Structure formats: structure tokens, C-alpha cells
Amino acid sequence: MKSNELLKQSIKFLKSYSKETPELDSKMILGFVLDLKNKIYLHDDVNVSEKKLIKFKKLLNLRANGKPVSRIIGKKYFWKDVFNINDWTLDPRPDSEILIEEVLLYYHNKEKNFKILDLGCGSGCLGLSLLGEFPNAMLIGVDQCKKALAQAKKNSKELFCNHRSNFLNVNWFNKNWTKDILQNSNFKTKFDIIICNPPYIKKKQINNLQEEVKYFDPVLALDGGKDGCDSYRAILNKVSHLISNEGIIAIEISDEILLKVKNIILKQGLNVKKIVQDYSGNNRVLIIK
Ligand SMILES: C[S@@+](CC[C@H](N)C(=O)[O-])C[C@H]1O[C@@H](n2cnc3c(N)ncnc32)[C@H](O)[C@@H]1O
Structure with missing residues (x-):
């Protein structure tokens, strides 16, 4: 799956859980999953492998259920x-x-x-x-x-x-x-x-x-x-x-x-x-x- 599309979906998902900063949260979690070290995911539309997609969705669910982004990415x-x-x-x-x-x-x-x-x-x-x-x-x-x-x-x-x-x-x-x-x-x-x-x-x-x-x-x-x-x-x-x-x-x-x-x-x-x-x-x- 392409990362920009994934981000669009995840922002919508976090909004539905009334998260205050769905875009930043999604980008920080994606940056972490894509191993961008300390960088936040910005705009390159890259391929996200099936394995990383599963990991991303799992972490996004933790965020939706209240875990702070900092605790998710450590x-x-x-x-x-x-x-x-x-x-x-x-x-x-x-x-x-x-x-x-x-x-x-x-x-x-x-x-x-x-x-x-x-x-x-x-x-x-x-x-x-x-x-x-x-x-x-x-x-x-x-x-x-x-x-x-x-x-x-x-x-x-x-x-x-x-x-x-x-x-x-x-x-x-x-x-x-x-x-x-x-x-x-x-x-x-x-x-x-x-x-x-x-x-x-x-x-x-x-x-x-x-x-x-x-x-x-x-x-x-x-x-x-x-x-x-x-x-x-x-x-x-x-x-x-x-x-x-x-x-x-x-x-x-x-x-x-x-x-x-x-x-x-x-x-x-x-x-x-x-x-x-x-x-x-x-x-x-x-x-x-
Ligand atoms: C409010 S946190 C501050 C942590 C860090 N300095 C910061 O600002 O993010 C308070 C810290 O004091 C430590 N602490 C609590 N009681 C303590 C005690 N009796 N003696 C020494 N450290 C203690 C806690 O483990 C915790 O790390």
C-alpha cells in the first residue's frame, strides 16, 4: 500500500476517535514504523510492506485507545x-x-x-x-x-x-x-x-x-x-x-x-x-x- 493513502485513512480513523492531532499522530507513528529514526514522516509517497502495514495498524489502534504517541514510539x-x-x-x-x-x-x-x-x-x-x-x-x-x-x-x-x-x-x-x-x-x-x-x-x-x-x-x-x-x-x-x-x-x-x-x-x-x-x-x- 502507498503511504499517502494509508495516512489519509489513518487520519480519518483517529478523527473518529476524537483525537486532537490525528495528522501529526499518524505521521509520527508512520515515521517510527518506517524506521525514519527521529524524523516524522513527511510527504514521500513510499510503498509500505504488508509487515509494516500490520505493525502500523496495531500501533494506530493503541493510539485510538488512548496510548500517547510518545509511549507508542518510546x-x-x-x-x-x-x-x-x-x-x-x-x-x-x-x-x-x-x-x-x-x-x-x-x-x-x-x-x-x-x-x-x-x-x-x-x-x-x-x-x-x-x-x-x-x-x-x-x-x-x-x-x-x-x-x-x-x-x-x-x-x-x-x-x-x-x-x-x-x-x-x-x-x-x-x-x-x-x-x-x-x-x-x-x-x-x-x-x-x-x-x-x-x-x-x-x-x-x-x-x-x-x-x-x-x-x-x-x-x-x-x-x-x-x-x-x-x-x-x-x-x-x-x-x-x-x-x-x-x-x-x-x-x-x-x-x-x-x-x-x-x-x-x-x-x-x-x-x-x-x-x-x-x-x-x-x-x-x-x-x-
Ligand atoms: C515528575 S518526575 C520528573 C522526571 C524528569 N525529571 C522530568 O522532568 O521529566 C519525578 C521523578 O522523581 C522520581 N522520584 C520519585 N520519588 C523519589 C524519591 N523518593 N527519591 C528519588 N527520586 C524519586 C521518580 O521516579 C521520577 O523519575
């Missing part, structure tokens, strides 16, 4: 790169790119040998994106989930950053978690940049999330405990052991938890330097000193 574009994702990593969100934008505003000399810590690194999208911007920086990524760490390591290798990054299995609810990081990082000084997107959904609200999130993102990446702030309390309680005097912490938040997180920050003797909104006008990032 990849997500974030900042300037493509990140492999798996069932244990959060699907990187465009809103989290604000964290990167904000860190870049603080450091004009990109050549410095910054030490960066990505807390709850998941796929590694935040820390590795910063390594892409700061060519002499070093990264430690930590996560409680070993299978997420494996994916972050794979991404770091594909982005040619494995000589500048190290990934550690750390749980910030453990007593000595900051010591674990400092002892294993081999850095003689503390971190210049800490970037973090912790889980912040209230436990009770997880069931009310949209299906693409609730069924496909890992609970560990979402569950912020009763008031959504459990991870902020654990992290901010000890983050001063990790951050250098001149360093900044860029942490993701939501409107709902902003006030509580601000109180946690003040209680720890830290200061909120800036509150940043995302492109929809929601509070999204705190810069802490």
Missing part, C-alpha cells in the same frame, strides 16, 4: 533533543522546559565547569538538556527508580554525554540521602545548579487525572503524597547540604502547591528569588537561593 522531543522513554519514566512535558530557560538566564558564561544535580531525573531530560547548553559542565542525576536511571544512562550515551554524567540510585526519603550523593559524586565542591521536577500531584487526585497521564505515566513520578508536597519537604529540608553558596535551585511547582512550597522554603531559611509562569500563565517554576 521517544519524546524535549528542549533540543529526543529522549528515549520507558514505562518507568515520566513523559517529559513542554512546561518543564521553563526550568531550562530559567537556569540559562542566570548563567551567561556557558563555558564554566558547572556541577549540576538533577533530582528525580527520570529520562534525564532536564540535566542532559543543561549539559547540551553548558559544554564543560558535569551532571549527577539521581532517581529512586533503577529502571528510569537505566533509561537516563542510555539517553546520556546517545547524546554523547556519558563522560560528563553519572546516575545514582537515591531515595530522598532516606535519612542520609545527601551524603549518598556527595560521597558518590567525586566532586570536591557542592553543586552550582540543582534542577528538580518532583512528584507533586495529591494522592487523592491521581485518579482524576486525564487517562493519558493516569494510565501511562508511572505513579512514582506523580504521587506527591496527601498534600502534594511530600517530596518538597524531604528535598528542601536537606538541600542546603548540596548547593554551593552562589548556586541556584530551579524546582517545578503547580499553582495548587505554590503557597505550601513557599512556606517550606522559608522554614528552611532559603529564599524564593523568582516565581515563573508557563506559557498558559500557570505558576510553574521557583528559583530558590
Whole structure:
């Protein structure tokens, strides 16, 4: 079958399931099936073999039934790169790119040998994106989930950053978690940049999330405990052991938890330097000193 005809049919099919972006979804899935690496299928009218047709239809059905395209193709574009994702990593969100934008505003000399810590690194999208911007920086990524760490390591290798990054299995609810990081990082000084997107959904609200999130993102990446702030309390309680005097912490938040997180920050003797909104006008990032 010819690919253009196949696309026409599949767009109509996804529209009938009320998908919002049927054309883009179809093209991304077809690009994946045709093994176009990280490219989206564009316009060449090529022959699609019977075997690839079967695979395409199977994947299109998954999309029709709600699976996000990124989960189907196992990849997500974030900042300037493509990140492999798996069932244990959060699907990187465009809103989290604000964290990167904000860190870049603080450091004009990109050549410095910054030490960066990505807390709850998941796929590694935040820390590795910063390594892409700061060519002499070093990264430690930590996560409680070993299978997420494996994916972050794979991404770091594909982005040619494995000589500048190290990934550690750390749980910030453990007593000595900051010591674990400092002892294993081999850095003689503390971190210049800490970037973090912790889980912040209230436990009770997880069931009310949209299906693409609730069924496909890992609970560990979402569950912020009763008031959504459990991870902020654990992290901010000890983050001063990790951050250098001149360093900044860029942490993701939501409107709902902003006030509580601000109180946690003040209680720890830290200061909120800036509150940043995302492109929809929601509070999204705190810069802490
Ligand atoms: C919201 S996700 C963010 C993932 C990635 N940084 C991103 O922005 O796409 C939160 C991450 O924190 C990790 N995490 C959750 N609880 C943790 C804990 N107690 N200690 C360390 N990591 C934890 C999860 O496994 C998950 O990868």
C-alpha cells in the first residue's frame, strides 16, 4: 500500500476517535514504523510492506485507545533533543522546559565547569538538556527508580554525554540521602545548579487525572503524597547540604502547591528569588537561593 493513502485513512480513523492531532499522530507513528529514526514522516509517497502495514495498524489502534504517541514510539522531543522513554519514566512535558530557560538566564558564561544535580531525573531530560547548553559542565542525576536511571544512562550515551554524567540510585526519603550523593559524586565542591521536577500531584487526585497521564505515566513520578508536597519537604529540608553558596535551585511547582512550597522554603531559611509562569500563565517554576 502507498503511504499517502494509508495516512489519509489513518487520519480519518483517529478523527473518529476524537483525537486532537490525528495528522501529526499518524505521521509520527508512520515515521517510527518506517524506521525514519527521529524524523516524522513527511510527504514521500513510499510503498509500505504488508509487515509494516500490520505493525502500523496495531500501533494506530493503541493510539485510538488512548496510548500517547510518545509511549507508542518510546521517544519524546524535549528542549533540543529526543529522549528515549520507558514505562518507568515520566513523559517529559513542554512546561518543564521553563526550568531550562530559567537556569540559562542566570548563567551567561556557558563555558564554566558547572556541577549540576538533577533530582528525580527520570529520562534525564532536564540535566542532559543543561549539559547540551553548558559544554564543560558535569551532571549527577539521581532517581529512586533503577529502571528510569537505566533509561537516563542510555539517553546520556546517545547524546554523547556519558563522560560528563553519572546516575545514582537515591531515595530522598532516606535519612542520609545527601551524603549518598556527595560521597558518590567525586566532586570536591557542592553543586552550582540543582534542577528538580518532583512528584507533586495529591494522592487523592491521581485518579482524576486525564487517562493519558493516569494510565501511562508511572505513579512514582506523580504521587506527591496527601498534600502534594511530600517530596518538597524531604528535598528542601536537606538541600542546603548540596548547593554551593552562589548556586541556584530551579524546582517545578503547580499553582495548587505554590503557597505550601513557599512556606517550606522559608522554614528552611532559603529564599524564593523568582516565581515563573508557563506559557498558559500557570505558576510553574521557583528559583530558590
Ligand atoms: C515528575 S518526575 C520528573 C522526571 C524528569 N525529571 C522530568 O522532568 O521529566 C519525578 C521523578 O522523581 C522520581 N522520584 C520519585 N520519588 C523519589 C524519591 N523518593 N527519591 C528519588 N527520586 C524519586 C521518580 O521516579 C521520577 O523519575
